[in-house]
Amino acid sequence: MGKKAVDIDHVYDVLAEEYERLEKPSVTAIAEKKRDPFRVLVSTIISLRTKDEVTIAASERLFAAADTPEKVLALDTEAMEKLIYPAGFYRNKTRTIKDISAILIEKYAGSVPADIDELVRLKGVGRKTANLVLVEGFQIPAVCVDIHVHRIFNRLGYLSTKDPDKTETELRKKLPQKYWIKLNEMMVTYGKYICRPISPFCSACGLSDSCAKVGVTTRR
Ligand code: SF4
Known part of the structure; x- marks a missing residue:
C-alpha cells in the first residue's frame, strides 16, 4: 500500500488554530509592531x-x-x-x-x-x-525554512529531504503560495511548543491521526 498523501489544507488549518493560542516568534512580534x-x-x-x-x-x-x-x-x-x-x-x-x-x-x-x-x-x-x-x-511570499519547518514537514511525510535548503526547494514547488507568508511563524511556534525536536507532544497534536511521524522514536 502506498503512503497516504498529506492534506496540506488540513495541516494549515490545524496550525492556524493552534497558533491563535500560542506565543508568536520574536521577529514576527517585532515586525507586527512596525513593518x-x-x-x-x-x-x-x-x-x-x-x-x-x-x-x-x-x-x-x-x-x-x-x-x-x-x-x-x-x-x-x-x-x-x-x-x-x-x-x-x-x-x-x-x-x-x-x-x-x-x-x-x-x-x-x-x-x-x-x-x-x-x-x-x-x-x-x-x-x-x-x-x-x-x-x-x-510581506512578499517567500519560503523561510528553519529547523522547525524542515523537521515538521519531514515528520508529516509531506517531504523527504535531508537539509533545510532542499526543503525550501521542494516547498517552493509543492506548497501552494497562499500558505507561504504565514508558514514560518506558525511552524516555528508549533515546533517550539508541540512538535518539539525531542519527544514531540503527539497526544496533544491535532495532526496525529494523519501524521506519518517519520523518524519519531519517542513521543508524549
Ligand atoms: S503527530 Fe507528532 S510528529 Fe506529527 S506533527 Fe504532531 S507532534 Fe509532530
Whole structure:
C-alpha cells in the first residue's frame, strides 16, 4: 500500500488554530509592531542562538537608540554592544549589523533590498534570514525554512529531504503560495511548543491521526 498523501489544507488549518493560542516568534512580534525591513533584518540577526524574550528586549533597546542604518553607524560600538547584551554573540552581532548598515547606505541608498539574491550577498545573511526579511519585512511570499519547518514537514511525510535548503526547494514547488507568508511563524511556534525536536507532544497534536511521524522514536 502506498503512503497516504498529506492534506496540506488540513495541516494549515490545524496550525492556524493552534497558533491563535500560542506565543508568536520574536521577529514576527517585532515586525507586527512596525513593518520595517531594517528592523526585521536586525532583529533576525539578534535572534540567532538567542531566546525570544531576550531578542525582543534587546531589539527594542537598540531601536529606541537607532532604528536606521545611519543611526546604527553613528552609535558607539561599545554602547551598541551594551544595548544588545545579553543576546548570544552580542559583540559579533554588533559588528555584523554595523557592517550591513554601511553596505546598505553605500549600495542601496540606506534601504534593505527586497530581493533574495541581493539579501544573501549581505554579510551574515543566509537564505533563512533573507526569506524572513522578505516575508516579515515586505510581506512578499517567500519560503523561510528553519529547523522547525524542515523537521515538521519531514515528520508529516509531506517531504523527504535531508537539509533545510532542499526543503525550501521542494516547498517552493509543492506548497501552494497562499500558505507561504504565514508558514514560518506558525511552524516555528508549533515546533517550539508541540512538535518539539525531542519527544514531540503527539497526544496533544491535532495532526496525529494523519501524521506519518517519520523518524519519531519517542513521543508524549
Ligand atoms: S503527530 Fe507528532 S510528529 Fe506529527 S506533527 Fe504532531 S507532534 Fe509532530
